[in-house]
Amino acid sequence: MNIVIAGLGVIGGSFAMGLKKAGYDAVYGIDANEQTLVKAKAQGVILEGDQDGSNLLKKADLTILCIYPHSVPGFLKAHMRDFKPGSLITDVTGVKSELAKQLSVLLPDGVDFVPGHPMAGREKMGFDFASDAVFKGANYLLTPLPNNKEENLRMIEALALALGFKRVRRISPEMHDMVIAHTSQLPHAMAVALINSDREGRQTEQFIGDSYRDLTRIAKINGGLWSELFLSNKDYLLKAIGDFNTQMRLIEDALRIEDKDALIRLFETSTARREKLDN
Amino acid sequence: MNIVIAGLGVIGGSFAMGLKKAGYDAVYGIDANEQTLVKAKAQGVILEGDQDGSNLLKKADLTILCIYPHSVPGFLKAHMRDFKPGSLITDVTGVKSELAKQLSVLLPDGVDFVPGHPMAGREKMGFDFASDAVFKGANYLLTPLPNNKEENLRMIEALALALGFKRVRRISPEMHDMVIAHTSQLPHAMAVALINSDREGRQTEQFIGDSYRDLTRIAKINGGLWSELFLSNKDYLLKAIGDFNTQMRLIEDALRIEDKDALIRLFETSTARREKLDN
Numbered sequence: 001m002n003i004v005i006a007g008l009g010v011i012g013g014s015f016a017m018g019l020k021k022a023g024y025d026a027v028y029g030i031d032a033n034e035q036t037l038v039k040a041k042a043q044g045v046i047l048e049g050d051q052d053g054s055n056l057l058k059k060a061d062l063t064i065l066c067i068y069p070h071s072v073p074g075f076l077k078a079h080m081r082d083f084k085p086g087s088l089i090t091d092v093t094g095v096k097s098e099l100a101k102q103l104s105v106l107l108p109d110g111v112d113f114v115p116g117h118p119m120a121g122r123e124k125m126g127f128d129f130a131s132d133a134v135f136k137g138a139n140y141l142l143t144p145l146p147n148n149k150e151e152n153l154r155m156i157e158a159l160a161l162a163l164g165f166k167r168v169r170r171i172s173p174e175m176h177d178m179v180i181a182h183t184s185q186l187p188h189a190m191a192v193a194l195i196n197s198d199r200e201g202r203q204t205e206q207f208i209g210d211s212y213r214d215l216t217r218i219a220k221i222n223g224g225l226w227s228e229l230f231l232s233n234k235d236y237l238l239k240a241i242g243d244f245n246t247q248m249r250l251i252e253d254a255l256r257i258e259d260k261d262a263l264i265r266l267f268e269t270s271t272a273r274r275e276k277l278d279n
Numbered sequence: 280m281n282i283v284i285a286g287l288g289v290i291g292g293s294f295a296m297g298l299k300k301a302g303y304d305a306v307y308g309i310d311a312n313e314q315t316l317v318k319a320k321a322q323g324v325i326l327e328g329d330q331d332g333s334n335l336l337k338k339a340d341l342t343i344l345c346i347y348p349h350s351v352p353g354f355l356k357a358h359m360r361d362f363k364p365g366s367l368i369t370d371v372t373g374v375k376s377e378l379a380k381q382l383s384v385l386l387p388d389g390v391d392f393v394p395g396h397p398m399a400g401r402e403k404m405g406f407d408f409a410s411d412a413v414f415k416g417a418n419y420l421l422t423p424l425p426n427n428k429e430e431n432l433r434m435i436e437a438l439a440l441a442l443g444f445k446r447v448r449r450i451s452p453e454m455h456d457m458v459i460a461h462t463s464q465l466p467h468a469m470a471v472a473l474i475n476s477d478r479e480g481r482q483t484e485q486f487i488g489d490s491y492r493d494l495t496r497i498a499k500i501n502g503g504l505w506s507e508l509f510l511s512n513k514d515y516l517l518k519a520i521g522d523f524n525t526q527m528r529l530i531e532d533a534l535r536i537e538d539k540d541a542l543i544r545l546f547e548t549s550t551a552r553r554e555k556l557d558n
Contacts, residue, residue, distance in 0.1 A: 119486070119487070119488040120488060120489075121488070138488060138489075139485055139486065139487065139488065141485075141486065167485060169485050169486075176486075179481050179483065179486045180486060182476070182477060182478075182483070183483060183486045183487045183488070183491045184486075184487075184488060184490065184491065186473065186476075187473065187490045187491055187494045188490070189527065189530050190469055190473065190494065190527070191490075191494070191549070192526070192530065192545055192546060192549040193523055193526035193527040193529075193530060194465065194466065194469065194523060194526075195549045195552045195553055195556075196526045196529075196545060196548050196549050196552070197461070197465075197519070197522040197523040197525065197526040198461055198552065199461075199522075202458050204458065204461070204462060204556070205555070205556050206418055206420075206446060206448050207398070207418065207420065207448075207455075207458045207459060207462045207463075208398070208418065208462045208556070209398040209399060209400070209417065209418065209462070209463060210399075210417075211463065211466045211467070211470075211496070211497045212462045212463070212466055213556070214493040214494065214496060214497075215466045215469065215470070215493065215494055215497075216549075216553050216556065217490070217493060217553070218490045218493075218494075219549040219550065219552070219553040220549070220550045220553040220554060221546045221549060221550055222546075223542070223543040223546035223547055223550070224543065226542075226546060227539045227542040227543050227546065228539075230530075230534055230542060231534065231537055231539060231542070234534055234535075234537070237534060238531065238534060238535065240476070241527065241530070241531055243476040243478075244472055244473060244476040245524070245527070246476065247471070247472035247473075247475045247476040248468065248469070248472040248520065248524070250472075250475075251468050251471065251472060251509075251520070252517065252520055255509055255510065255513055255516060255517060256513075256517065258510055258513070260506045260507075260510060263502070263505075263506040263509060263510070264502040264503065264506050266471055266475060267471060267500045267501075267502035267505060267506065268502055269475050270470070270471040270474045270475050270495075270498040270499070270500060271498065271499045271500055271502070273474045273475070273477065273498070274474055274495050274496070274498040274499040275499060276484070277474075277483070277484050277487070277492070277495065
């Protein structure tokens with residue numbers, strides 16, 4: 001099976017490394033940056049690389065799109081005639097509804113697109129920071145389209161498990177985007193708001209424990225990518241932020257009227273919910 | 280030097296372990312729970328334990344109060360006549376202004392109280408979860424009183440470094456409480472609000488990555504302790520939450536009007552600030 005990875009950034013590069021370790025030999029890479037292709041080939045994680053990619057795509061049985069969300073439609077259009085009939089495409093984008101609506105007009109006949117979202121990443125960008133270690137034990141979500149072939153869904157599921165993911169789950173694009181607004185985008189918004197609400201000149205680094213480090217880790221953020229993810233999931237994210245604000249207000253209100261019992265009840269709820277997550 | 284630890288919970292127990300490893304032999308423990316005392320003695324981290332403690336305090340050169348914040352004034356009053364003249368007391372409470380105001384009437388003559396805040400802890404409670412490993416590389420804050428003896432401040436600083444803390448910093452109680460509202464209590468409020476804003480029945484555990492785990496870790500919270508900490512730092516915490524809400528609103532506004540540049544600017548600010556924290 002020939003696999004082509006489009007985009008050898010931190011995620012695409014991690015895929016290339018993981019695939020090599022999992023025993024997939026015929027892996028090829030497309031990237032705009034020639035240096036990246038040279039490095040990836042030198043490390044032995046791709047057999048060949050190409051900046052354009054048309055020739056590679058023509059022999060690809062599976063294409064994994066690891067490019068920016070906004071680039072996906074353009075890439076599909078540009079290579080409409082390159083994809084091999086009967087071949088499979090998947091992606092790694094963190095928001096799924098918007099693309100799902102556009103796909104029917106973007107895909108050539110006989111090519112199956114299985115939308116995916118590996119829930120693993122790093123704060124750093126680029127091939128140099130790629131590492132398949134982030135896949136170990138992580139969740140992988142698929143948001144199948146009505147016409148996806150069952151065998152292709154199973155193929156991506158098997159691939160995810162081979163890469164070290166713990167669990168692959170199928171879910172509708174809408175449900176995906178609603179939950180991901182809460183579990184992924186809202187936490188990033190919170191981390192950004194937390195560190196941006198610090199006042200300058202307090203030497204905050206001398207007053208922090210592990211919790212502040214943990215909560216602000218993702219405040220180091222790829223602005224280009226995350227502004228796209230936020231905007232393409234605007235409605236669900238605004239709803240998730242609204243739900244969060246409501247809960248924050250309950251804490252503020254209890255604090256303002258010094259209602260210790262109300263605070264303790266909120267803490268008991270959060271403790272019980274957090275314990276369930278570890279199960 | 281005889282050291283008495285009052286309260287062998289997760290923090291007091293960690294002190295006992297750390298002191299033993301640092302070569303302090305004459306460490307004694309006071310705890311309401313007899314089983315805890317038996318365990319601590321069996322593990323060799325205290326020489327003797329006592330449920331009341333009056334006799335132990337009479338020979339203590341240093342008393343470390345690792346009890347709940349609200350219990351500190353009562354403990355000092357109850358043992359007013361037990362503390363040895365010339366001896367030193369320190370505490371580990373996470374909020375410092377309130378107690379500082381009360382201390383002058385609670386302390387016997389000739390006893391020096393150096394208020395302290397080791398910024399290390401665990402989500403679990405009790406001696407069984409004690410571990411001095413949490414002290415390694417952490418920050419330790421002292422909020423000296425006007426009449427503290429310099430030699431006593433230096434003694435606690437040396438002790439903190441011997442326990443593995445990376446940095447000891449002296450600061451006013453008010454400045455401490457203001458910054459700690461931002462770095463410690465606000466993150467706990469955020470974690471609680473985040474997980475409490477989840478909707479039931481979505482099987483959220485299948486949709487999470489490391490960031491959600493990191494941000495909600497401290498939502499597993501000792502409600503009795505943290506409701507006390509929140510309430511005793513009410514004004515600074517409400518201010519910190521207000522500053523956070525303002526930043527969250529900037530994100531919401533940019534999202535609502537789809538201002539990608541504004542989002543990117545907020546992300547650039549947070550990225551630059553987070554990078555500075557790691558220096």
